[in-house]
Structures are given as structure tokens and as C-alpha cells.
Amino acid sequence: MEAYIFNLVNLIAIYAILAVTLNFIMGYAGIYSLAHAVFFGLGAYTSAWVAQNVHPSILLTIPAAMMAAAALSLLLALPALRVRGEYFVAASLGLQVLAVTIFSEWKSFTGGIGGVLAIPPANVFGIEVFKPAHFAILSVVALVIVMALINALVHSSFGRNLRAIHDSESAAASFGKNVPMIKTISVVISAALAAVAGALYASYLSFINVESFTLDASVLVMAMVIIGGTGTVAGPIVGAALLMLLPSLISWFDFLPQTEIGALQQIIYGLGMTLLMIFRPGGIVGRRAKA
Amino acid sequence: MNMTASANDAPLMQIRNLDKSFGGVKAVDDVSMDLRAGIVTTLVGPNGAGKTTFFNLITGNLTRDGGQVTWLGRDTAGMKPYRIARAGVGRTYQDLRLFDGMTVWENVLNATEHGAFPVPISRAHRIARRERIERVLERTCLADKRNTRAIDLAYAERKFLSMARIMATEAKLWLLDEPASGLDPNSYERFLAILREDVAEGVTVCIIEHNLDIVIGISDRIAFLDRGRLLADGDPHTVMNDPELAKIYFGDRE
Numbered sequence: 001m002e003a004y005i006f007n008l009v010n011l012i013a014i015y016a017i018l019a020v021t022l023n024f025i026m027g028y029a030g031i032y033s034l035a036h037a038v039f040f041g042l043g044a045y046t047s048a049w050v051a052q053n054v055h056p057s058i059l060l061t062i063p064a065a066m067m068a069a070a071a072l073s074l075l076l077a078l079p080a081l082r083v084r085g086e087y088f089v090a091a092s093l094g095l096q097v098l099a100v101t102i103f104s105e106w107k108s109f110t111g112g113i114g115g116v117l118a119i120p121p122a123n124v125f126g127i128e129v130f131k132p133a134h135f136a137i138l139s140v141v142a143l144v145i146v147m148a149l150i151n152a153l154v155h156s157s158f159g160r161n162l163r164a165i166h167d168s169e170s171a172a173a174s175f176g177k178n179v180p181m182i183k184t185i186s187v188v189i190s191a192a193l194a195a196v197a198g199a200l201y202a203s204y205l206s207f208i209n210v211e212s213f214t215l216d217a218s219v220l221v222m223a224m225v226i227i228g229g230t231g232t233v234a235g236p237i238v239g240a241a242l243l244m245l246l247p248s249l250i251s252w253f254d255f256l257p258q259t260e261i262g263a264l265q266q267i268i269y270g271l272g273m274t275l276l277m278i279f280r281p282g283g284i285v286g287r288r289a290k291a
Numbered sequence: 292m293n294m295t296a297s298a299n300d301a302p303l304m305q306i307r308n309l310d311k312s313f314g315g316v317k318a319v320d321d322v323s324m325d326l327r328a329g330i331v332t333t334l335v336g337p338n339g340a341g342k343t344t345f346f347n348l349i350t351g352n353l354t355r356d357g358g359q360v361t362w363l364g365r366d367t368a369g370m371k372p373y374r375i376a377r378a379g380v381g382r383t384y385q386d387l388r389l390f391d392g393m394t395v396w397e398n399v400l401n402a403t404e405h406g407a408f409p410v411p412i413s414r415a416h417r418i419a420r421r422e423r424i425e426r427v428l429e430r431t432c433l434a435d436k437r438n439t440r441a442i443d444l445a446y447a448e449r450k451f452l453s454m455a456r457i458m459a460t461e462a463k464l465w466l467l468d469e470p471a472s473g474l475d476p477n478s479y480e481r482f483l484a485i486l487r488e489d490v491a492e493g494v495t496v497c498i499i500e501h502n503l504d505i506v507i508g509i510s511d512r513i514a515f516l517d518r519g520r521l522l523a524d525g526d527p528h529t530v531m532n533d534p535e536l537a538k539i540y541f542g543d544r545e
């Protein structure tokens with residue numbers, strides 16, 4: 001039972017990192033990405049590779065994961081953000097589809113469909129973190145650090161520039177802001193921090209495959225942000241917790257058809273999101289719609 | 292009126308044979324103009340004359356079809372709007388384009404923040420910047436509204452916030468697109484006072500304005516635009532007393 005709860009804590013913290021980092025670009029810069037799972041995945045594979053071939057210290061695995069994701073996101077953002085914002089959604093969707101193919105085919109790095117097995121546990125200053133209860137400390141600390149970083153950014157001139165761009169790109173440019181550059185940097189920061197979640201995920205599960213990094217995962221993270229409340233601090237965490245708890249809640253109610261858990265989950269969160277957008281478009285934590 | 296700028300000074304901005312068409316419509320048609328330091332130029336003309344388009348060409352918001360614009364002696368061809376802005380050309384928008392989700396204070400503060408990276412600034416610099424913003428908010432009567440989001444302001448307050456943003460910058464040239472339209476008499480007196488003070492401090496202004504009282508009260512020079520063409524450019528009284536222009540302006544052309 002204890003392991004079960006800490007397992008949930010870990011998964012919620014990892015997905016919350018994804019939701020918080022996606023919210024950073026969605027909520028403040030108005031950039032919608034359907035490729036967040038790509039950076040999650042690239043972070044996981046990179047960290048797994050480093051752990052197996054170099055050393056499982058998180059001082060190596062996490063920075064390597066971040067750098068790989070930052071580099072890839074730069075390739076996406078540089079061309080995509082020079083054109084109008086709407087194209088970014090399309091470009092990110094393209095990257096997501098492409099990445100799933102590469103994740104499934106690049107056997108030497110990703111293990112193909114079978115995935116990477118026997119990833120060494122996270123090594124924190126020489127201590128191996130095995131147990132879910134111990135890993136929970138690591139994942140929650142990582143979440144807190146990521147949130148603190150993003151919070152500091154949002155309240156700096158960088159965050160104001162993002163919000164200014166969100167409100168009016170042309171006015172922002174008229175006040176000397178290099179709009180494509182600022183947007184690109186925000187995407188790179190978001191991707192690099194999403195890779196932290198990937199690195200944690202790989203060492204926590206010790207097994208990863210492409211299933212976790214598909215378009216479904218990108219959509220799930222976006223749903224977490226929207227349901228929780230785009231552009232709010234607590235929203236993405238609430239959204240992540242809610243959607244990660246959903247399967248457990250369903251299995252709790254044994255009158256529900258347990259064999260159809262996947263379909264049931266889709267129906268609940270699809271319906272929930274639709275109703276929420278009608279009655280509370282700002283999300284659970286978000287401001288009510290202005291009259 | 293500022294009479295210190297002699298006719299021999301090199302103009303801050305030199306505009307030559309500027310052209311822009313949208314489809315078949317010539318929005319700006321072979322316009323040439325010099326903007327000289329300390330001179331207040333008012334751009335008048337009927338709706339659709341091409342005044343806003345003229346600003347958009349100067350600031351790089353639109354690319355020109357032909358012609359040349361030099362700023363401080365440098366050709367601005369191919370320069371992005373943010374580069375032209377950093378070089379000292381400031382502007383406001385006819386539809387304001389405030390940062391609606393941000394407070395009054397953040398709007399004005401952010402108008403001064405160029406860099407993509409948050410660089411640590413010195414305490415002295417931070418204090419100087421705060422004082423500068425305080426002063427701008429006082430002059431625009433927005434000090435009490437500093438924590439109000441731009442979207443929640445009243446009409447006149449929004450117009451003044453648009454002014455406050457440009458006042459906080461270091462821009463040498465202000466291009467103001469109908470900054471006083473729709474203001475009540477008290478507000479535009481205040482607006483005129485602000486403009487006079489900043490002009491006295493060395494800002495050069497080019498302003499688009501329909502209100503003839505404002506035009507006469509502040510301008511050193513009036514440029515009259517109609518259907519993209521510059522029909523007249525000179526002393527305010529001469530231009531405003533031209534019966535042909537008055538006909539076009541008041542819309543009773545045949």
C-alpha cells in the first residue's frame with residue numbers, strides 16, 4: 001500500500017514537471033506545443049544511455065538529457081517561430097509524429113519497439129535510489145526546483161516580455177523586443193526542463209519504451225494544463241494529479257467495468273474537459289471567465 | 292514651438308519617394324518628407340488617406356514597395372521593427388495594443404525592457420528606473436492605477452497608458468497615431484501639456500490627428516495626405532487655410 005501511494009506520488013511529480021513546463025510556454029507566451037512528449041522521451045532515452053554507458057549519477061544524466069532536448073527544441077523553434085504562432089502547433093505535431101517513428105526504429109539508442117531495459121537506478125551523490133518512497137523525495141525536490149525556476153523567470157523581465165508578446169507581438173516589437181528570439185528561448189527552456197522529467201522517469205521505472213512518448217502523451221500533458229488552469233501556478237499540478245489519479249479512482253469503484261478501464265478513462269477525461277471548457281474555461285484553478 | 296532647429300541641420304529622418312500598394316490601392320504614393328529634430332509635424336488627411344500605413348512603413352511593420360527611409364543617416368531598408376525601435380524610433384498604435392493582461396506599472400516598465408535575457412541590474416539603475424516610471428505615471432495621472440490591469444482601464448486612461456509607455460522609453464522620435472482621438476477637453480489639455488514638455492526636452496514628434504484645435508495648437512508644420520499622396524507640407528496656417536485642402540478634408544469633394 002505504501003509503495004502504491006509513493007508510486008503515484010512519483011508519477012504525479014514527473015507528469016507535473018511536464019505540465020508545469022508546458023504551461024510556461026502555453027500560459028505565458030501563448031505557444032501551443034504538441035511535441036512535449038518528444039522532449040520527455042528524448043530526455044528519458046538520453047539519460048538511460050548515459051546511465052548505462054557512462055555513469056548513473058543524476059549530475060550527469062539530467063544535464064545530458066536537458067542538453068539533448070534543448071538542442072532538438074532549437075531545431076524546431078528557430079524556423080517555426082519566425083512565422084506566425086499558429087504554425088508552431090503544426091510544426092510541433094510534425095515533430096511528434098516523426099519522433100515516434102525514430103524512437104521506434106533507432107534500435108541502438110532507443111531499443112526500438114522493445115525499449116530500453118535494465119536502466120540503472122538514479123545515483124544521487126553516490127547513493128542509489130531504489131525504493132519508491134526514497135525516489136519520491138527526489139522527484140518532489142525536482143518538481144519544486146523546476147517550479148521555482150519557472151516562477152523566477154515569469155516574474156523577471158523575461159516573463160514580462162513573454163506576456164507582452166502574448167498580448168501584442170507588434171507592440172512588443174515596437175518596444176525593441178526581438179520576438180522570435182524570446183519565443184525561441186522560452187521553447188528551449190521548456191523543452192530542457194521537460195527532459196528533467198524524462199531523466200527521472202527512465203531511472204525510476206528502469207524500463208522505457210516509445211509507448212510513453214507518443215502523441216497521446218503530449219495530448220495528455222496538454223489536457224493536464226488546460227484542465228488545471230492555463231497560465232496559473234497551481235493549475236498544472238492540480239491537472240497532473242487529477243489525471244494521474246483517474247485510473248486509480250476508476251478501479252476503486254468496482255461497479256465500473258474494470259476491463260474497459262482505458263476506454264472509460266478516455267471518456268471521463270474527454271467529457272470532463274468539454275464540460276470544463278463550457279462552464280469554467282479558465283480551468284479548475286483559473287480565473288472565471290470575465291463577464 | 293521650437294525655433295532652435297535651423298534648416299541646415301541634417302534631418303533625423305529622411306523619407307524619399309515612399310510607395311506602398313495593397314492590391315490595386317496605392318495606400319502611400321511617392322511620399323517624401325524630412326523629420327527634423329525638435330519639430331512637431333502633424334499628419335492630417337481623411338480616413339483611408341494612408342497615414343497609418345505611412346507610419347507602418349517607417350517603423351518596418353510593413354515592407355515598402357519603393358523609396359528610401361534613412362534614420363540618423365542610415366538606410367533602414369531590411370531592418371526589423373525591433374531594430375528600428377532600438378535605434379530610437381518609438382510609436383503608438385491607433386488601436387493602442389496595450390499589454391492587456393499586465394498592470395499599468397508592468398506595461399510601462401516592460402516598455403523599457405529590451406533584452407531577451409533577464410540581466411541583473413544595479414541598485415542605482417533600478418532606483419533611477421523606478422523614479423522615471425513614477426514620474427511618467429504622475430504626468431499621465433495613472434499613478435493611482437498602477438496595479439490595475441490595462442484591460443480594466445477606462446478609455447481615456449488607456450490612451451494615456453499608450454502615451455506613458457512611449458514616454459518611458461529613450462526614443463528620439465515619437466510617431467503618435469491619433470493619440471488624442473476621443474478625449475474629453477480636460478484630457479486633451481493634459482495631453483497637450485505632456486507633449487509640450489517632452490518636445491521641450493528634445494523629443495521630435497510626428498503625430499496623426501483629426502482634431503484641428505490640437506493640430507493648430509501644437510504643430511510647427513502640417514503635412515496633408517490624401518489617397519496616399521502628400522498634397523501639402525508646410526506652415527500650419529497656410530495648409531489649414533488652403534480652400535482646396537479644406538474641401539478634401541471636410542469631405543465635400545465632387
Ligand SMILES: Nc1ncnc2c1ncn2[C@@H]1O[C@H](COP(=O)(O)OP(=O)(O)OP(=O)(O)O)[C@@H](O)[C@H]1O
Nearest residue numbers: 313316318336337338339340341342343344345385
Ligand atoms: N494591411 C492592409 N491590407 C490591405 N489594405 C490596407 C492595409 N492597411 C491599410 N490598407 C488600406 O490602405 C489605405 C490606407 O489606410 P490607412 O490605415 O493607412 O489610412 P489612415 O489614413 O490611417 O486612415 P484612418 O484615418 O481611418 O486611420 C486604406 O484604403 C486601407 O483600406
Ligand SMILES: [Mg+2]
Nearest residue numbers: 342343344385
Ligand atoms: Mg489610421
